[in-house]
Amino acid sequence: MNTSIENGSVCVEWTDGSKSSFLGSWLRDHDPCAIHHTTKQRQSDSLSMVRSESGAACTPTEAWVEDASLPDSKVWVRWGAPMDLHDGSTQAPTVTGFEADWLDEYTRGGGHATDAHADSSFAAAERGPQLWGGMFGAPPTDDEIRAQALDADAFMADDAVLAEALRQLRVTGFCLVEGVEQTQSGTTAHIERIGHMRRTVYSDGIWDTAVRDPESDEIFDTAYTNMELKPHTDCTYYRDTPALQFFNCEQASTDTTGGQTVLVDGFAVAASLRRTDPDVFDFFSQTPLLFHCIEPNAHLEVLAPVFDVDARTGRLKQFRLNNDDRAPLHPHQHPDIDLDLFYRRYLPVLLERTRDLSMSAEVRLEPGMMLVINNLRVMHGRRAFEGSTRNMIGGYMNLDEYESRCRLLGIPSDISFDLSELDGAQ
Numbered sequence: 566m567n568t569s570i571e572n573g574s575v576c577v578e579w580t581d582g583s584k585s586s587f588l589g590s591w592l593r594d595h596d597p598c599a600i601h602h603t604t605k606q607r608q609s610d611s612l613s614m615v616r617s618e619s620g621a622a623c624t625p626t627e628a629w630v631e632d633a634s635l636p637d638s639k640v641w642v643r644w645g646a647p648m649d650l651h652d653g654s655t656q657a658p659t660v661t662g663f664e665a666d667w668l669d670e671y672t673r674g675g676g677h678a679t680d681a682h683a684d685s686s687f688a689a690a691e692r693g694p695q696l697w698g699g700m701f702g703a704p705p706t707d708d709e710i711r712a713q714a715l716d717a718d719a720f721m722a723d724d725a726v727l728a729e730a731l732r733q734l735r736v737t738g739f740c741l742v743e744g745v746e747q748t749q750s751g752t753t754a755h756i757e758r759i760g761h762m763r764r765t766v767y768s769d770g771i772w773d774t775a776v777r778d779p780e781s782d783e784i785f786d787t788a789y790t791n792m793e794l795k796p797h798t799d800c801t802y803y804r805d806t807p808a809l810q811f812f813n814c815e816q817a818s819t820d821t822t823g824g825q826t827v828l829v830d831g832f833a834v835a836a837s838l839r840r841t842d843p844d845v846f847d848f849f850s851q852t853p854l855l856f857h858c859i860e861p862n863a864h865l866e867v868l869a870p871v872f873d874v875d876a877r878t879g880r881l882k883q884f885r886l887n888n889d890d891r892a893p894l895h896p897h898q899h900p901d902i903d904l905d906l907f908y909r910r911y912l913p914v915l916l917e918r919t920r921d922l923s924m925s926a927e928v929r930l931e932p933g934m935m936l937v938i939n940n941l942r943v944m945h946g947r948r949a950f951e952g953s954t955r956n957m958i959g960g961y962m963n964l965d966e967y968e969s970r971c972r973l974l975g976i977p978s979d980i981s982f983d984l985s986e987l988d989g990a991q
């Protein structure tokens with residue numbers, strides 16, 4: 566490795582002959598001497614750094630490399646002036662060392678160099694989200710879903726099994742854990758193996774879907790009946806929609822012909838429409854719709870698209886749809902929507918695709934089976950059933966909690982899907 570200074574940047578020529586250039590201000594902003602060793606918080610003020618006299622605190626004056634053959638080889642930089650730290654009593658020194666591996670990671674765009682937990686063995690051979698159903702291949706059968714089930718005790722005790730559950734959530738959008746205690750406390754313990762539960766309008770955390778007395782006042786949702794539930798995602802009316810949804814089967818339906826849980830890959834719905842009916846895809850990715858939840862003590866509303874595509878990256882981040890919770894379409898609020906086209910084409914084509922049997926997986930949950938679903942991607946539904954015994958104990962979790970656990974385990978956490986991946990495969 567060789568180094569030089571050019572126009573305020575430190576230039577590094579790597580051993581393979583490639584070259585990288587690091588702006589002095591960027592390097593000084595990430596000076597390891599000013600990053601707290603445990604919290605990783607910056608201990609310097611970026612404003613005073615760049616406003617220092619003549620910018621000297623972030624101007625490299627000399628750069629060199631110690632023995633490049635060392636595994637922890639560093640690029641050393643001398644600065645034009647010391648840099649003030651928050652406590653005022655100390656200054657970052659005028660010479661600091663940057664680990665060559667860390668700089669190399671940034672050069673290659675890996676972006677994982679600052680992840681303190683990125684070295685785990687679980688990160689090997691990772692696959693991103695794989696779409697399923699319809700044109701993307703047959704959805705998994707009941708037997709296939711059960712065959713992938715993870716043991717609950719191992720899920721609690723073994724990080725490798727927990728990592729596998731999180732990996733399945735990323736790849737297919739759901740996973741099954743078998744042998745979970747059929748109580749609220751047992752369910753809570755397994756949910757909190759991943760992270761904190763999410764409070765919602767339904768409960769402080771844990772909830773259940775036991776069939777309520779149809780004459781009572783407590784039926785606030787069709788979930789508390791034995792009626793069919795069409796595939797949908799939950800909590801569409803929350804700006805920060807819960808990412809994970811947990812269903813621990815406390816009791817199955819005595820009606821053996823009904824009560825199956827239905828799963829549909831919402832990302833596959835979006836991607837298939839993008840290919841077969843691009844005008845429908847464009848409408849639902851570009852036109853926000855209003856979703857609402859009205860209960861005695863809450864009135865939630867969110868205006869959001871069904872397909873949330875990141876404008877910068879083109880990645881599909883969220884599928885959001887519960888047609889029962891779609892708020893009235895006020896023409897004066899949506900002058901851009903052609904209502905005739907909406908009801909004649911866009912809405913029916915979308916709903917038909919979500920109910921297409923070639924897109925649907927079905928699994929009959931039995932006591933102790935806990936299904937975990939990525940609610941930002943996979944729709945769930947339920948076949949109608951007779952009687953009132955079927956009950957699921959459940960809870961929600963925010964995306965932050967899932968991503969945090971993934972990072973702690975050293976596995977990829979991004980559950981979004983790059984739609985352009987499919988462009989070459991038509």
Ligand SMILES: [Fe+2]
Pocket residue numbers: 788797798799945
């Ligand atoms: Fe639901």
